[in-house]
Amino acid sequence: MTDKLRNCFDEMVVFKDLKKNNFFSSLNLPSFMRDWLLKKFEDDNGQFETEELIRFVRTYLPGKDGWTAIKDRIIKENERVKFLAKISSDIAIKTGEVSFSLPDFGLTSKDTIIEDNVWNDCKNELVRGRETWGMVELGYRMAEPELKLTGKIKLTSFKSFCPYTIDLEYYKDARREFETSEWLDVLLGAVDYNASGYLGDEEQKLTMLTRLLPFVEKRLNLIELAPKGTGKSYLFGRVSRFGWLSSGGVMSRAKMFYDQNKRTEGLVSGNDFVVLDEVQTISFTDVDEMRAALKGYLESGVFTVGNYEGKADSGVILCGNIKKETMDSDGFSSMFEELPAIFHESALIERFHGFIKGWNIPRMNDDLKISGWALNSEYFCSILHELREDLSYRAIVDELIHVSEAADTRDTEAVKRIATAYLKLLFPHVRDASDISASEFKRYCLDRARKMRDTIKYQLGLLDIEYRGKDIPTFSVRGD
Template structure:
């Protein structure tokens, strides 16, 4: 059964094909959740004819009931002639104290001061938030003389699901594998999961954390066009997206109307997202806002007016970066683009997660889902209900973090872990490996914040946090966590490079030999000191690389171990597709570029056969064979059935790359990455380097007790 079939079977009536909203929307400034609410009523089917009929019905509803500002007077006229009219519009309510009544304002219809019944306000308090709520309203017209207000609200229904069966949603999780569930959520947020790797999916879904966790403090900065604000603007009627430059303390927290205190946005919404949260020339941020914000982010409360107020709204700050990550790491810090007033330790230390938006590719036409996902209004209601569930305590069953972490570090990791569990494993059924995957993500997300605090506020350097933890489910194993951008931009710490400028430290044996020679030799005239060429590091070890890591090349992985070999055997069952043959050629080209000589070098390839591709593959490998003759390389190949991958040399090395030569994720042929391996993103893999003598080349790696484990996580 395909994923799409599982989705339709498990959530029939609650799903919609995610591309339909774009087909209907056109240029209308209507949130996606409004359109999907209607599509869910008419198009929740996999029958193409029913879908087409449903789309026409939705278009008819939009055409007849959605109020376009240009047609406001036409709608008013129809209401007068018919006595009533059903419309779709955004409604905002205020209290008119003089008349002691609530009054509604219609964003597109242009009406204000329209009396609205108390029951509507009581049932839907967000109407009072100042940002408006999309509703389906039946508005009436009262004719005659001496009528004070001619407009009346006869019915009003916010466009959102009134109730859901949360347990039914949770119970359906068992019908999906973890990979399927993640892809299902990706379809639900409107993106194509086939265009992202697992890490990119985690980063994308992390944008839902403010929706599922109370008082969650989230930051994402990255290039334009990566969908940073999409889930905050389009996903949920429980969240509000505001322009970062337009936020004021009264609007956000409490405004004063005489002696009355009116709660601001944090009192009405689950999430308040600041869009375009970057430095804007000519705009200064109110100091009172920052102080109030700091208190709220830390304590869930704020002092305004006469008392202390509490709220559960999460804060999300999304904005664009000015420079590339390598530039920021070298010249400034990762918060450089946000308003200067916020770049201080007291504020940034309260951030629970810094989402690396630069790891998400710019969204293109094929980046969006064309499959079925949950109606956004339904998933928004699910996330809203799951806010009441606190799973932060579960982390202590899996990990014990180093004592150097502050309480804010611990809280941030626990809240991120809790939110990700509710997103991916709402039924609580996850393996230890899956739990540690979430812990690593949570710890890395917080470490990204802490690393920048050391650069911004020197007081944090006095008590540095060591981000490592004990795996309580794995016999006390210790794991160290680092951010991917630090690893990718400091690759020398992971893969030791050869360097002509660094002098090699002699081994103990070399030191003793040199000392003996020095004692027996006659004093020599002083000679100028010259730098000795570094001897390549060729130790037995294991190296591990993370998904999405950059800076990894064949030269760094293999060149030191293959420099002196006269015969090299490459065993890789997956040299079939064009890009895999290209990998082989890049490997051989690396040998030509890095060795002093390849004259007389023999390279033997073992790969598995795929019957329908054999003729084409033979032609490609023969072309390689003919080309290498010119370089003095003898190349040969053999087909056989096997699975393990290895590179073996005649001078005693066996290198076992877990993925063979296929270590890179897919990249565009029209990108810098196509010609620069260091610019490519890696798949997750490891490489074992084992020294074997001539009599035991077939050594079992599991029995190699002297292999040094050098793993950079």
């Protein structure tokens, strides 16, 4: 399959070797950054000059502890300094002045400026999203007291991290060249996993790939409980630049939704998904306040804080570890007791669309680490990000799925939303209901979506007697 992959995707394929303990592990780079470097430095055989790559990393990928040295070069030595960073821009309403922030270095907009000529050159790239990765070049605007101008760090140039154009139609057409079993392996390789390490177990592969559903579908809210060491934190936190992983600690309504003091929107507004990892160890500054905000947001994508009303498309995922004795292949044991008290309310849990049985995913081992040609993670996650905007798949799902009379609206929406995400992920080439067989859609999309929702519904019955014995609606595929 390697030849087919390289022929179909050409420059978007890189050679990844995570099985070997090479220097990449010591750099602690996210997958999208590592693959960007591999694409930049690898030859046609997947080889690269290690020293050349290391020099580039040292020059253009400074750590947070190198920020003072960078400021010294910019402010004291009057140099222009280039490096890779995540940047966000802002336009002041009162003055029209454009500023920027580098969140990873603690540089805020009050100390920066983007002058008009630079803004005109790079604004199309900087306004694409709340935050953008790219090569920034920084200089210094000297203070001029007579003009009441303070000294500020200025952006002198910017080049997007993603210099190529994402061609969704090409990606969709390329999928036609692969059998479904082959495509599962392609997807696993794109997120750094070795498909052969699953020993042909399709259920394990599909459960792992279920974690990608919030990457590709807006406002998909999931709960996953899994044993330790199955790679939850890695996949959600290190593979895509479009998501946010919060591990333990304190979470507030201000951080998650809207900060009234700073007048800034929170995590749900700037990311495709927000993952509350190790959820058992997360504490909330005000449980009732957070629960109310979550219920409103999970239901409609709208959040209200004080007089501010915002809207976002980020999915919310709860991830936690589960005790071995609590695992249940059928999902019949009471599992949500593992979650913090804030999530012991049925009205909140019902708003999560589906449950991922993380115990179906093997514990991470060397045989599961990719060693070979695979899709560039940065390219792949950019594709998934773009697919979130494609509404045609939901129209196909609506056409294919028949729902029983008087079906519960939340159950129907949950199943259809999950099925839509599966369709985008596994069958992106489908442009019409006739492009996929009823049996394949049922097996890979509808049945899996129904089971994920069914687990939520059963667990609701264990939490609240009102839900006990209430099954989800009957779903079928038209023409099956």
